Amino acid sequence: MSLEVKKDVEVEQLSNRRASTESLPDGELLAADVRPAAERRLVRALDMRLLPTIILVFIMNYIDRVAVTAARLKGLEQDLGLNDIQYATVLAVLYASYVPAQIPSNMILNRISRPSWYIPTCVVLWGMTSALTGVAKNYAGILAARIFVGVPEAAFYPGAIYLLSRWYTRRELAFRSALLYGGLLISNAFGSLMAAGILSGMEGKLGIRAWRWLFYIEGAITIFIGFCAVFTLPDYPHNTRWLNPAQRRLAQVRLAEDAGEADEDGSTESAFAGLILALKDPKVPIFAVMTCAQLLGLGFVNFFPTIAGTLGFNTTVTLVLAAPPWILATIVCCLTAWNADRTGERFFHICVPWWGVIVGYIIGVSTFSIGGRYVAMFLMACGYAGFALTLVWVSNAIPRPPAKRSAAIGIVNGFGNLGNLISSYVWKPSWGPDYHPPMIIGIAALALATALAIVIRQILVSQNKRLDCEELDMQKGARRERIEEAARLEGITYEEALQRKKTFRYLL
Numbered sequence: 085m086s087l088e089v090k091k092d093v094e095v096e097q098l099s100n101r102r103a104s105t106e107s108l109p110d111g112e113l114l115a116a117d118v119r120p121a122a123e124r125r126l127v128r129a130l131d132m133r134l135l136p137t138i139i140l141v142f143i144m145n146y147i148d149r150v151a152v153t154a155a156r157l158k159g160l161e162q163d164l165g166l167n168d169i170q171y172a173t174v175l176a177v178l179y180a181s182y183v184p185a186q187i188p189s190n191m192i193l194n195r196i197s198r199p200s201w202y203i204p205t206c207v208v209l210w211g212m213t214s215a216l217t218g219v220a221k222n223y224a225g226i227l228a229a230r231i232f233v234g235v236p237e238a239a240f241y242p243g244a245i246y247l248l249s250r251w252y253t254r255r256e257l258a259f260r261s262a263l264l265y266g267g268l269l270i271s272n273a274f275g276s277l278m279a280a281g282i283l284s285g286m287e288g289k290l291g292i293r294a295w296r297w298l299f300y301i302e303g304a305i306t307i308f309i310g311f312c313a314v315f316t317l318p319d320y321p322h323n324t325r326w327l328n329p330a331q332r333r334l335a336q337v338r339l340a341e342d343a344g345e346a347d348e349d350g351s352t353e354s355a356f357a358g359l360i361l362a363l364k365d366p367k368v369p370i371f372a373v374m375t376c377a378q379l380l381g382l383g384f385v386n387f388f389p390t391i392a393g394t395l396g397f398n399t400t401v402t403l404v405l406a407a408p409p410w411i412l413a414t415i416v417c418c419l420t421a422w423n424a425d426r427t428g429e430r431f432f433h434i435c436v437p438w439w440g441v442i443v444g445y446i447i448g449v450s451t452f453s454i455g456g457r458y459v460a461m462f463l464m465a466c467g468y469a470g471f472a473l474t475l476v477w478v479s480n481a482i483p484r485p486p487a488k489r490s491a492a493i494g495i496v497n498g499f500g501n502l503g504n505l506i507s508s509y510v511w512k513p514s515w516g517p518d519y520h521p522p523m524i525i526g527i528a529a530l531a532l533a534t535a536l537a538i539v540i541r542q543i544l545v546s547q548n549k550r551l552d553c554e555e556l557d558m559q560k561g562a563r564r565e566r567i568e569e570a571a572r573l574e575g576i577t578y579e580e581a582l583q584r585k586k587t588f589r590y591l592l
Contacts, residue, residue: 143269148214154279155295176508181234188334190494206239215303218296262421265472280403294455358487374536375500381530383507409465418467441467445523
């Protein structure tokens, strides 16, 4: 075939494709000459509305959760008559409600049509409960408040990751998820600075202790942000109100092309069926145990102001010194995720930050000098860059159906947070001020997490090889339904959509 004839054929194919897409009632943005610009506008719109909202919510999520650790520095234990075990229980009990609530919450989120109402409602509820923590008079009161904070908080982080996975492709998801998690990391910095200002300036105002003002003020800010989020969060690609029909179609096509099948549940794939599928997938329990070990190894986060206190400064200086490590951690988190999206690699981008924490613990065990310990705090904080990509890897490794993916995210993050619960008792005050035992436990936990990550990577390598060999099951049952839906969305034939599906591979 001559070059001229080949070029004519290509032009004719392009024209036919454009004609087929333009014939769709809402397919005008799928034409090859307009789609790139339309897709950039769509992603930019999401980046300007979805990301800032969930980042802001996440900042308040963690500020509310760890406010009790800052309040401890200004008399919370003495006013409520808490001993060391009771204080550890106050930290741990939040996870007793937070952990089991995540799986049903994500299952609900997958089935409802308006996450823009569900997530903000939970935000307002935890803001109210957090504010009410300030009225606690004794151990029972603060224990009850912490239990009820955990239930609505369970909806947010796994729910936010799932919502991102319904809008962004695999190559876009890591960086956006890292920006979300950067909200958590920077919240440790802002939380420390905010707490320093409130605890130093509000003592005795209106006859109220400063640590109570901390809960009142931070809870009120969370409630306000929750009400605002109703108007800024999107729903799903097929029903978001602030997108026109052509943009909604384009959003669905992007995800269908990314995995070779529509990002929709089949007719037999209920929320419960998705849960069963997730439990049967061997990757899910391995991810869950890996995350639990990881968060046990990163359990210092709930005691970061206490660790900073071992440097020997007063309360205000201690809280200010606790901020810079988290600012660096936020930068490292975003850079790591950006590179993970560019390369498509997951294992090393998750594990290398853990290894930095291990080095930080070794420094902490080896020296009690102010400089050495402060450097160790920077390495420890940067370890959260690995955790920021954990649920992204889960979403990449379990992409379809959405019911299975949402359940898997809930299981992994829910079970994983048992590591936070355990760490509440590992970082015991009686082991201070050197905290050598919890650091040694952290080294062992992160070594276990690394071993399990290696196992997951090998499973995905094996599954990619199996995908090279298995193609017949793509033409049966629910998977065929999703591939047919992808073909309909894109305005192509089933055979063309099937061929695209054959190019899908798991990210390692």
